[in-house]
Amino acid sequence: MNHPMAGGRIESFKACTRWLILTCLTTTYFAMIGCSNQTAQDSAAEETTLTLSVVIEESPQYAGWLYSYGIEWIRCAQESTWHWPSMFSSAHASHPITYTEIGEWSWHQRILIGEEQELIFQGPLGNHRYCGLHWLFAHGGIRANGILSSLQVEQGDEVLATSHHAWALNIEFDEPLCSQYPDQTVQVSIPTQEWLEQTMVDSSPSLNTREATIRIPDFITVESPACP
Numbered sequence: 001m002n003h004p005m006a007g008g009r010i011e012s013f014k015a016c017t018r019w020l021i022l023t024c025l026t027t028t029y030f031a032m033i034g035c036s037n038q039t040a041q042d043s044a045a046e047e048t049t050l051t052l053s054v055v056i057e058e059s060p061q062y063a064g065w066l067y068s069y070g071i072e073w074i075r076c077a078q079e080s081t082w083h084w085p086s087m088f089s090s091a092h093a094s095h096p097i098t099y100t101e102i103g104e105w106s107w108h109q110r111i112l113i114g115e116e117q118e119l120i121f122q123g124p125l126g127n128h129r130y131c132g133l134h135w136l137f138a139h140g141g142i143r144a145n146g147i148l149s150s151l152q153v154e155q156g157d158e159v160l161a162t163s164h165h166a167w168a169l170n171i172e173f174d175e176p177l178c179s180q181y182p183d184q185t186v187q188v189s190i191p192t193q194e195w196l197e198q199t200m201v202d203s204s205p206s207l208n209t210r211e212a213t214i215r216i217p218d219f220i221t222v223e224s225p226a227c228p
Contacts, residue, residue, distance in 0.1 A: 052186050056112075060193070064113040065112050067151070074131055075129065128179060133188070153196060174222070186224040195216055
């Protein structure tokens with residue numbers, strides 16, 4: 001025979017247990033929301049937006065284009081790994097790079113040679129120290145004037161240089177860039193006339209192409225805000 005007091009104690013124990021479970025679940029729920037919000041805030045704090053200005057100087061003696069594919073910002077910690085060759089003979093139109101990570105900017109655009117222009121590009125960047133840029137040129141399977149070319153240099157009706165393959169330009173900064181500071185601009189200037197005058201010197205388009213892609217870093221200047 002069950003004692004009436006025992007039944008009351010059992011019901012009281014059950015009610016207390018339910019209250020404890022409900023309290024634990026509620027506390028866990030709000031803790032998870034707090035952690036999620038903090039994680040989102042921390043993630044947002046780890047990124048910033050930076051402006052890249054590319055100045056292409058006038059080159060009235062030449063025509064053609066550079067076909068930009070994408071830009072990767074190189075962190076200083078990776079400095080010893082980014083001295084790749086300027087010419088990639090095995091890279092073709094279907095280049096597998098997707099440029100979806102922070103610090104990898106997809107920029108597929110045909111940049112005309114001959115005209116003076118300034119190209120402004122903005123994108124996200126992680127809050128790190130950066131020591132340079134890796135700029136990939138590739139046509140990506142898109143024809144220009146009926147031609148598949150990542151680099152095309154012409155003078156009148158003569159083709160001085162042409163490249164079907166992708167090629168890369170490695171740009172080193174004189175001083176590291178600290179991207180966590182807002183409203184910063186990095187300017188890359190290409191003296192196109194001077195660059196082509198000194199590299200379009202052979203009768204062979206293939207030799208001119210090789211000379212132009214290898215020597216272009218010698219002519220480029222970069223202005224970037226140094227770390228404080």
